[in-house]
Amino acid sequence: MDVQSWTLLLVIISFTIYIGIAIWSRASSTSDFYIAGGHVPALANGLATAADWMSAASFLGMAGLLSFTGYDGSVYLMGWTGGYVLLALLLAPYLRKFGKFTVPDFIGDRYYSNITRSVAVVCALLVSFTYVAGQMRGVGLVFSRFLEVPINTGVMIGMIIVLFYAVLGGMKGITYTQVAQYCVLIFAFMVPAIFISIQMTGNPVPQLGMGAEVLGEEISLLDKLDGLSTDLGFTAYTDGSKAMIDVFCITAALMVGTAGLPHVIVRFFTVPNVRDARKSAGYALLFIAILYTTAPAVAVFARTNLLETVSDQPYEDMPPWFQKWETTGLIVFNDKNKDGLIQYVGDADKNELTVDPDITVLANPEIADLPNWVIALVAAGGLAAALSTAAGLLLVISTAISHDLIKKQWKPNISDRAELIFARLSAVVAVCIAGYFGINPPDFVAATVALAFGLAAASFFPAIILGIFYKKMNKEGATAGMVVGILIMLYYMLKFKFDMFGGGSEEDWWFGISPEGFGTVAMLLNFMVSLVISTFTKDPPEKVQQIVETIRLPKNAGRASSH
């Protein structure tokens, strides 16, 4: 069978499973819709969180990014896993004990203010929308590349599938489809990685193969890659080119941003008790770590393969995958010195080849000559990763509208049934908006994902942490902190990413920190403003201080409710 038939077969099988699960787990109340009724077992929640977390960017993009940035890419590896330690130790157990439906719920109640709640809702919507557009685009890309349908048709198919199980099943449907999607995506990621590791080093464990000796040579793979890179004028793979302070700040911003992302936090509302909230955070990170420790190995294999295949080789001798990706414009060869050989070097004036990092994972099985079903499997895995994350984000968006805005602020007396209808309607609207951005992607998608993390770090994280660990934090302090944090973050991003407010280049960065890392500074500022303002304003009411006392004790978490 050829690649396309295999892909079609695997995509149809996996989609049938997702839809079957959605029909089996329909939501019948708002509690089902928002938090899967609050009785998801810890293991299932761990699997679902992992699928929710690992997006098209993790699955398709990260190994490529690492492959082209070497050590500098470590910020993503540590940043996107270390956040789970913060989540497990500082947030998840207490938010679960608090027992409501959403993050703005916690902020609104803890800070006894609808203004604070509204600020939180705006942040949640901003973060989730910037994130979801990229996911729909990812779905479209996979469809267009492997099934040769136009990219927009791909986005539409993805929309219909997500619509189906998100609207029907809400969190309940999403949770169990995500469990299935995790299994698909991890299998799809590991199989080619193991194959290639055996091919290159003879070691079937990619995490070990990454450092092992190259088969038939007396040199370790990493040393060989460092040598190849420096010979061609690139930075040595295991050395970075970013400043240490920037690496430090980006890592911190991604960690804290991870812990502040609403679609991740809300997953911990779905387990029965505090004990399970802690445990499922551990499972989640374990399942994420399987992919995140394999990705750097894939990156090293792919980079070595690429350099060896193309460097100083005649253009005519390139294997078929080279031409195939050339037609998509993701590989571009420009024979500057007309010698018919490919010069792929660090010096921009002499370099003749540009390779889009995004193709690394998709092209890797072809480059390594793996069987067709493996290539098709990667496509199904990419779809699973994109769909699971999109669904989780859409749920946060629809909950923010139906619960945080309509139920909590606009129509408090609405019945559960009516609220459920609103929740489903908001999900439909959210899918359509996401689909629109998928078809007409704003050219700043890549930049806004970093913005999403920065915003989450600058807004939610300090407000939640102080809400739990500092009893005297009041609404004045928290609101001022969130507003200052978000505004300064937005200002910095707009100035240095979008050339507004006079723009500026790398030399103008404050303290040498890039916009991606600035979330750390904005977060610290949020903490400081909150603490200073709260000392000059009134203490929170006795009742609120009582709430803080109770969420610190794990017993009797009960089922989450809206009351």
Place this chain on the structure above:
Amino acid sequence: MDTKQKKATAYWKENVRYLIILLSIWFLVSFGAGILFKETLNTIKVGGFGLGFWFAQQGAIYVFVILIFVYVRLMNKLDKKYGYDE
């Protein structure tokens, strides 16, 4: 302060102590070994890796996973000790 209140305060104190210890390790393996002291650690080679590079791309992640499961164990014990378990 009644005994119930005293118990709650003592529980919280122990909890915070665990957090400080575990988060110090969290900081050391990532920001410490993976970033600040990376160059020094890279002079030590283990299994084909420079140790600093290994921490940044592998080791820190393994330690993170272990940290959470250690925390789960410690807290389950603590809950039991104070009678907050379910």
